[in-house]
Amino acid sequence: MAFDFLNARAGDLAIDLGTANTLVYAKGKGIVVNEPSVVAIAMKAGRPQVLAVGEEARQMLGKTPESIRAIRPMRKGVIGDFEAAQAMISYFIRQAARRRGFRRPRVVISTPQGATPVERRAIREAAEGAGAGHVFLIEEPMAAAIGADLPVTSPRGSMVVDLGGGTTEVAVISLGGIVNAVSVPVGGDDFDEGIHAYVRRVHNVAIGESTAERIKREVGAALIPDEGEGEVVQVSGRDLVSGVPKAISVSEAEIAESLTEAVFAIVEGIKSALERTAPELAADIVDTGLVLTGGGALLRRLPDAVRHATGLPVSVAEDPLTCGVRGAGKALSELKTLQSILND
Numbered sequence: 001m002a003f004d005f006l007n008a009r010a011g012d013l014a015i016d017l018g019t020a021n022t023l024v025y026a027k028g029k030g031i032v033v034n035e036p037s038v039v040a041i042a043m044k045a046g047r048p049q050v051l052a053v054g055e056e057a058r059q060m061l062g063k064t065p066e067s068i069r070a071i072r073p074m075r076k077g078v079i080g081d082f083e084a085a086q087a088m089i090s091y092f093i094r095q096a097a098r099r100r101g102f103r104r105p106r107v108v109i110s111t112p113q114g115a116t117p118v119e120r121r122a123i124r125e126a127a128e129g130a131g132a133g134h135v136f137l138i139e140e141p142m143a144a145a146i147g148a149d150l151p152v153t154s155p156r157g158s159m160v161v162d163l164g165g166g167t168t169e170v171a172v173i174s175l176g177g178i179v180n181a182v183s184v185p186v187g188g189d190d191f192d193e194g195i196h197a198y199v200r201r202v203h204n205v206a207i208g209e210s211t212a213e214r215i216k217r218e219v220g221a222a223l224i225p226d227e228g229e230g231e232v233v234q235v236s237g238r239d240l241v242s243g244v245p246k247a248i249s250v251s252e253a254e255i256a257e258s259l260t261e262a263v264f265a266i267v268e269g270i271k272s273a274l275e276r277t278a279p280e281l282a283a284d285i286v287d288t289g290l291v292l293t294g295g296g297a298l299l300r301r302l303p304d305a306v307r308h309a310t311g312l313p314v315s316v317a318e319d320p321l322t323c324g325v326r327g328a329g330k331a332l333s334e335l336k337t338l339q340s341i342l343n344d
C-alpha cells in the first residue's frame, strides 16, 4: 500500500527542537527526553569532541575553561550552529532509541513559523544526518495548538501564542491550517537579557545567563506589582566597580520594569495578528479567547498583561512547556489524517 509509511509505528519520534529546551516524544512511550538545548564541546588533539549534552552541558554554561565550549546550537528558534545541533539531535535520538530497539525512526519535528526554506532544510538535514528515517515538519504554533487541545481541524478560529526561549509565535488556526501568523523575535532569552542589562545598569553588578534566568523564574513578572507588594530575591554577581563578587537583592518591581520592553513587543505582535484576522475568525476568538503555551507563559501576570492589552479572555495551557512536543506526538499518531498539516 502506497501510504503504508503513514501508519505510525512504535518507536517513531516527535521532536520539539527548541531554543531553550529539546523534548522527544516516542510513540507508545510518551516524553522520553526533556533537556536544555546545550552541547559542550572539547578540543582534543585539535578535533572537536562532544563532552556533554543537555542538562549536564547546561551546568557548564559560563563556567568552561578555554579548551571547552558550552554551546546553545539553536538561536531564535532556528539552527545557529549546524554541527552542534546535529550532535545534539543525534544524541537525543540515540537516547530515545536506546529505550526501545529500532532502527531509523520516522520523525515529526517542529519548525518555527518564521523559518526560511533554507532553515527548514537545515533542520531536516540535521535530523536525517542524526539517524531519522522519514522526516515530517510541523509548524511550531500548530504543534503547540494541538498540544493545548485546541480544536485545530474545526471551522472555528483559535488563537495560540507560543512563548519560547527565542521567539514568540502567534497564530490563528482554523480547519487544520494556519490562517495567519506573526513571529515576534522576542522570547525568554530576551527577558533574561533585559534582567542582565538592568542589574548591570542599576546595581553595577554583572550576572551570568543562568542567574538572570533564575531571577526571572523567581520574581519575574509582566506587570509591575502595586506599591509595597511583590517579592525580593538575593543573587550574586561581579561588582563592576571593585571587580569582586557581591550579593545584591532585586525586587519583583525592578524586574518587571526590566521586562517592559520585551513584554510590549510580544503584546504588539499579538495585536497585529488580531488586526489581520478576518471578521468571522475574529468573532470566534472574541468568544473563546487566546491560549498561551511555551515556557514564557509561566511568567507571572503575563495573562493579565495580554488581557489588558487586547480585551480578550486569556488562558494558559496545561503544562505549557510540553505542549509543543505533545502536539507533535499527537500528529505522529495521526500522520494519515493530519497529512495536510505536515510538510512532508
Ligand SMILES: Nc1ncnc2c1ncn2[C@@H]1O[C@H](COP(=O)(O)OP(=O)(O)OP(=O)(O)O)[C@@H](O)[C@H]1O
Residues within 6 Å of the ligand: 017, 018, 019, 020, 021, 022, 076, 077, 078, 163, 164, 165, 166, 167, 168, 187, 188, 189, 213, 216, 217, 220, 293, 294, 295, 296, 297, 298, 299, 300, 320, 321, 324
Ligand atoms: N516559571 C517561568 N517563568 C518565566 N519563564 C520561564 C519559566 N519557566 C521557564 N521559562 C522560560 O521559558 C523558556 C523556555 O520555553 P520553551 O521550552 O517553550 O522554549 P523553546 O521551545 O526551547 O524555545 P523556542 O520555541 O523559541 O525555540 C526559557 O526562556 C525559560 O527561561
Ligand SMILES: [Mg+2]
Residues within 6 Å of the ligand: 016, 018, 019, 140, 162, 164, 165, 294, 324
Ligand atoms: Mg518552542
